[in-house]
Amino acid sequence: MASSHRGLRLAFATALLSSVFTIPAFAVDDPAKPGAAATPAAASGASSEVTNERLLNADKEPQNWLMVHKEYNSTRYSPLDQINKDNVKNLKVAFTTAIGGVPGGGNNPTGGLQATPLVNNGFMYVVDAWGSVYKIDVRDGKRGRIVWVMDPGVNKADVWIPSNRGVALYKNFVISVTGPGKVIWTNAETGEQVRSVQVDDPKNGYALTAPPLVIGNKLIVGGSGGDQGARDHVTALDADTGAQLWRTYSVPAPGEPGSETWGGDNNAWMHGGGAFWVTGSYDPETKLTLWGSGQPVPMYDPEYRPGDNLYTNSTLALDTETGKMKWYFQYTPGDFLDFDEVGSKQLINAKVDGQDRKLLGYFGRNGFYYVQDRTNGQFIKASQYVKTLNWTDGIDPKTGKPVEYDPNKKLQTYKIGAPSRRAQGAMTACPHIQGGVNMFPTSYSPKTGLSYGSGIEGCIKVTAVAERSGGKIAWNGGLTEDQKLGGSLTAMDPTTGERKAQTLFEYPAYSGVVSTGGGLVFTATLDGTITAHDDQSLKELWSFNVGSGISAPPMTYAVNGKQYVAILVGHSRVPKGRLGTHPEMQDLQTTSMLYVFSL
Structure with missing residues (x-):
């Protein structure tokens, strides 16, 4: 919703201008402690500094991939067309490079890879699940030579779920995050740590999983850890000093x-969640940055936190100078199905009903594809994109809310819930609580005018379960999967809301999508199969199985006039736990590798 929790209004922006909540910045370490430096200290070969001008004009450098979603608009579209519909069948492995990050500790036997590789003039930067950054020389095209590794020294036994989705490039720095909540500046040439900032306290559940968004002299950092009871926020740091500039919470x-x-008397807001797992978008015209927030906590027990639970499950549009919230849109008020809405926010310029519109396209985890006006959050359209959906009968075309939504109720039931989730017992939710499309990056092609999302097809049984935590009874979720989960790749038209094409996979797709000027859409499935599809029909044109699960998105770049497709291989703990309905995959082994393909 784009106004208040009672319906679609556009007058709420003024009331939100004061919604920046600031706390003192954490200490800046400069330089980093001994022992955190890279090995070896000296890098081979120089790469150009990444300036604000280069980031604003990233579309002028199709050979490079300078930020996690390629450009500020988060469309993950590459105009490279050397690899195309006619020759993609000849795509083969150019080289592979082993990446660390697999050995873990405690309850985390593996550290899966979820990052998008960045490429700057022939040098690639990737990060493993523990926050170690790797600079790789890919200029040769026949091998990937690791130039340096920066190990942040994370205590792996203390990390709940090892997860890291990429790095940022700024001037001559590679900027990365760690699970325990640090932002680290690494010298891009030498691999030495230059500075680190502890953004928030991990003892409160706080974590970092998404790379910062570099806007001018600011690093916009989205906090995570909502599932562990953090009260999450988007924080702006000075990109040169690490000083905190502003902070906006997703839970007021x-x-x-x-x-x-x-509502309630539990002070639920203090640990209300609303995590930001995925790097936001930026609109230079409006100076707004758009971020998706996660579910309220505890996730399956709305009786603990009665009400709509703003600003969880929402898109938040923040002024980049002040952090003040200009508008918001909440997708599933009072959520009890873990429908985080953290995914990529595509900024699209297109005609709707004959008029030029500045759109936001979004594959919701709740199974609907949404189109909004990105300047003010106004709801335009929503359409179901998953095959099976039972939690609501649809989205109100005027308000953008589920049709069952009642603003007078403190506890929403929608179609499948009961007034008391605690008393209800098990219910079957479709789509799966992971989606649909979860945090997996999506793509929009200006060539076809279509948005692409890959994700999960299936349902799950959810039960609110009483558990004792810290001497108190808390209600969490018991999950039962009694059917095989599949996957899908879907093409949606943001101007009409129509589903134009869809292809189904045997296994879930935890990867993400990239579309190209060669008329291709690349994605990958959990069994380790990378696929290329026709960008109109989504017919599969090529596939390659790497023999280990994939939960990282593909990307494409060029060196010396030759195009490559790259992807990190090695599934994380979360997908590994979802293989129970595919017994043939129970012995699938994880790895930690970079795969690069070319003609």
């Missing part, structure tokens, strides 16, 4: 706008 404190949507 008492007396702040939206706080009335957190």
Whole structure:
């Protein structure tokens, strides 16, 4: 919703101008402690500094991939067309490079790879699940030579789920994050740590999984850890010094706008979630950065936190100078199905009903593809994209809310819930609580005018379960999967809301999507199969199985006039736990590798 929790209004922006909640910045370490430096210290070969001008004009460098979603618009479209529909059948492995990050500790036997590789003039930068950064020389085209490795020294036994989705490039720095909440500046030439900032306290559940978004002299950092009870926020740091500039929470404190949507006497807002797992988008025209927030916590127990629970399950549009919230849109108020809405926000310029519109296209985890006006959040359209959906009968075409939504109720039931989730017992939810499309990056091709998303097809049984934590009874979720989960790749038309094409996979797709000027869409499935599809029909044109699960997105780049497709291989703990309905995959082994393909 783009106004208040009661319906679609456009007058709420003024009321939200004060919704920046600031706390003192954490200490900056400069330089880093001994022992955190890279090996070896000296890099071979120089790469150009990444300036603000280069990031604003990233489309002028099709050979490079300078930020996690390629450009500020988060469309993950590459105009490279050397690999195309006619010759993709000849795609083969150019080289592979082993990446660390697999050995773990405690309850985390593996550290899966979820990052998008960045490429700057023949040098690639990747990060493993523990936050170790690798600079790889890919200029040769026949091998990937590791130039340096920066190990941040994370205590792996203390990390809940090892997860890291990429790095950022700024000037001559590679900027990365760690699970325990640090942002680290590494010298791109030498691999030495230059500076680190502890953004928030991991003892409160806080974590970092998404690379910062570089905008001018700012690093926009989205906090995670909502599942562990963090009260999450988007924080701006000075990109040169690490000093905190502003902070905006996704869960308001008492007396702040939206706080009335957190009922009960549990002070649920103090650990309300609303995590930011995925790097946001940026619109240079409006100076707004758009981020998706996660579910309220505890995720399956709305009785603990009665109300709509703003600003969880939402898109937040923040002023980049001040952090003030200009608009928001909440997709599933009072969520009890873990429908985080953290995914990529595509910024699309197109005609709708004959008029030029500045759109936001979004594959919701709840199974609907949404189209909004990105300048003010106004809802335009929503259409189901998953095959099976039972939690609602649809989206109200005027408000953008589920049709069952009742603003007078403190506990929403939608179609499948009961007034008391605690008393209800098991219910079958479709789509799966992971989606649909989860945090997996999506793509929009200006060549076809279509948005592409890959994800999960299937359902799950969800039960609210009483558990004792810290001496208190808390309600969490018991999950039962009694059917095989599949996957899909879907093409949606943001101007009409129509589903134009879809192809189904035997296995879930935890990877993500990239579309290209060669008329191709690349994605990957959990069994380790990378596929290329026709960007109109989604017919499969090529596939390659790497023999280990994939939960990282593909990307494409060029060196010396030759195009390559790259992807990190090695599934994470989360997908590994979802293989129970595919017994043939129970012995699938994980690895930690970079695969690069070419003609």
